[in-house]
Amino acid sequence: MMNKQSLRDMKREATGNALADAAFALALEKGLDGFVVEDVVQRAGYSRRTFANHYSCKEEAIASAALIFNGADEIKEWIAGLNENVPPLEILYHLMKMQLTADHFVKLQQLVSLSKQYPSLEPYILSGLHRLQISAQETISNLSHGRYPEGYTHLLVGAVYGAVLPLLDGSLNVLLPGQTAPEMPEAVTLDHYLDDMFGYLRNGF
Amino acid sequence: MMNKQSLRDMKREATGNALADAAFALALEKGLDGFVVEDVVQRAGYSRRTFANHYSCKEEAIASAALIFNGADEIKEWIAGLNENVPPLEILYHLMKMQLTADHFVKLQQLVSLSKQYPSLEPYILSGLHRLQISAQETISNLSHGRYPEGYTHLLVGAVYGAVLPLLDGSLNVLLPGQTAPEMPEAVTLDHYLDDMFGYLRNGF
DNA sequence: TGCTCATTGTGCATCGTTGCCCATTGGGCA
DNA sequence: TGCCCAATGGGCAACGATGCACAATGAGCA
Numbered sequence: 001m002m003n004k005q006s007l008r009d010m011k012r013e014a015t016g017n018a019l020a021d022a023a024f025a026l027a028l029e030k031g032l033d034g035f036v037v038e039d040v041v042q043r044a045g046y047s048r049r050t051f052a053n054h055y056s057c058k059e060e061a062i063a064s065a066a067l068i069f070n071g072a073d074e075i076k077e078w079i080a081g082l083n084e085n086v087p088p089l090e091i092l093y094h095l096m097k098m099q100l101t102a103d104h105f106v107k108l109q110q111l112v113s114l115s116k117q118y119p120s121l122e123p124y125i126l127s128g129l130h131r132l133q134i135s136a137q138e139t140i141s142n143l144s145h146g147r148y149p150e151g152y153t154h155l156l157v158g159a160v161y162g163a164v165l166p167l168l169d170g171s172l173n174v175l176l177p178g179q180t181a182p183e184m185p186e187a188v189t190l191d192h193y194l195d196d197m198f199g200y201l202r203n204g205f
Numbered sequence: 206m207m208n209k210q211s212l213r214d215m216k217r218e219a220t221g222n223a224l225a226d227a228a229f230a231l232a233l234e235k236g237l238d239g240f241v242v243e244d245v246v247q248r249a250g251y252s253r254r255t256f257a258n259h260y261s262c263k264e265e266a267i268a269s270a271a272l273i274f275n276g277a278d279e280i281k282e283w284i285a286g287l288n289e290n291v292p293p294l295e296i297l298y299h300l301m302k303m304q305l306t307a308d309h310f311v312k313l314q315q316l317v318s319l320s321k322q323y324p325s326l327e328p329y330i331l332s333g334l335h336r337l338q339i340s341a342q343e344t345i346s347n348l349s350h351g352r353y354p355e356g357y358t359h360l361l362v363g364a365v366y367g368a369v370l371p372l373l374d375g376s377l378n379v380l381l382p383g384q385t386a387p388e389m390p391e392a393v394t395l396d397h398y399l400d401d402m403f404g405y406l407r408n409g410f
Numbered sequence: 411t412g413c414t415c416a417t418t419g420t421g422c423a424t425c426g427t428t429g430c431c432c433a434t435t436g437g438g439c440a
Numbered sequence: 441t442g443c444c445c446a447a448t449g450g451g452c453a454a455c456g457a458t459g460c461a462c463a464a465t466g467a468g469c470a
Contacts, residue, residue: 007252008458012426036447047212047428052449213428217456241417252458257419 016054018044024065032118063124163197221259223249229270237323268329338366368402
């Protein structure tokens with residue numbers, strides 16, 4: 001149940017994360033055109049050449065920050081220790097609960113907000129979300145070895161990630177733990193919304 | 206006046222320092238034979254092979270911890286910005302003041318204490334001190350380009366480092382900033398002792 | 411004594427990071 | 441328009457860190 005990946009892989013991932021974090025922070029501080037790649041690598045403590053080894057441009061690095069989860073190691077361990085009998089929908093439920101923390105949700109919102117201001121970010125964000133969905137899909141597929149109809153798990157994963165989308169673009173008012181006053185009558189908490197959506201899925205729509 | 210060494214060199218040094226720190230901490234916690242190299246690299250986050258790239262054994266790593274100064278970067282900058290007209294003795298004085306802080310002095314005392322318990326440490330500690338002396342010697346030599354008689358700067362540096370030795374082996378009772386009660390009548394503060402010794406040197410013995 | 415096993419030493423290939431190079435791009439300015 | 445220069449992209453070699461294999465050591469034990 002220990003670290004499945006080698007020290008080398010862990011450090012490469014740490015490098016990419018550090019660069020993405022630095023790029024994301026700079027984007028929030030100075031806007032997309034308020035800094036250059038040199039600033040990113042200087043803040044993260046790497047060379048410009050190394051940045052190019054990980055990302056093709058600032059936008060890609062910024063969007064990749066959304067793929068960095070706080071409890072990443074714990075999530076990986078949990079996935080590695082998953083039992084084959086756990087229903088796919090419950091895997092997805094716990095995965096969402098672990099990944100979509102309040103902190104991470106704020107980060108996603110900031111990212112989407114940035115992409116409104118700088119449309120060039122959008123394709124990279126979409127690409128990042130897509131990779132998340134693919135990753136979840138593979139997790140599900142690896143555990144349910146043909147025990148479900150073709151396309152069934154894709155449908156599930158697609159539904160879940162589809163349900164998350166309105167959380168991001170501002171079409172829903174989400175009440176975060178720190179916030180107290182729900183001026184908007186339609187405001188819901190993040191946990192509430194997820195539970196509602198998974199309720200629909202568990203009841204077969 | 207910026208970082209004179211490359212990013213690559215800085216990181217290599219950081220690796221060696223992290224390994225030395227881990228080895229030193231483990232030696233204090235568990236004794237010299239209470240841990241193995243594997244424990245060191247695991248604590249520092251490196252591989253066993255990397256340890257071998259830096260140190261030939263535990264003892265060497267532990268002793269090297271004494272060469273790690275808190276304000277290392279500031280010291281290097283100060284040396285790099287030194288004026289040629291500064292007398293060698295004053296260079297040595299400031300160098301000692303910057304390197305021999307109370308924290309570092311405690312570390313040296315712990316190291317010497319360890320070497321009493323584990324004599325195999327001693328040669329590595331002596332080697333480390335010698336490297337320090339060589340380093341100071343080179344700093345002095347590089348700045349005083351033949352403006353002093355042959356051997357004169359060596360004499361100075363040797364005298365200074367000779368004066369430091371009794372501080373380490375317990376033959377002098379040194380009163381540290383945190384300590385209040387000087388039960389021993391001969392107790393002196395670190396700064397006081399250094400000032401006295403440099404007083405002798407400035408007066409030509 | 412001979413065996414086992416943990417620890418260490420070391421050679422080698424691989425990979426990630428860095429430094430250096432130059433070509434290209436694109437915006438600002440004369 | 442043509443020029444300059446910051447920023448970028450990418451090839452290449454050097455170097456540090458890693459993984460792996462294997463030999464050597466040495467303590468503990470049958």
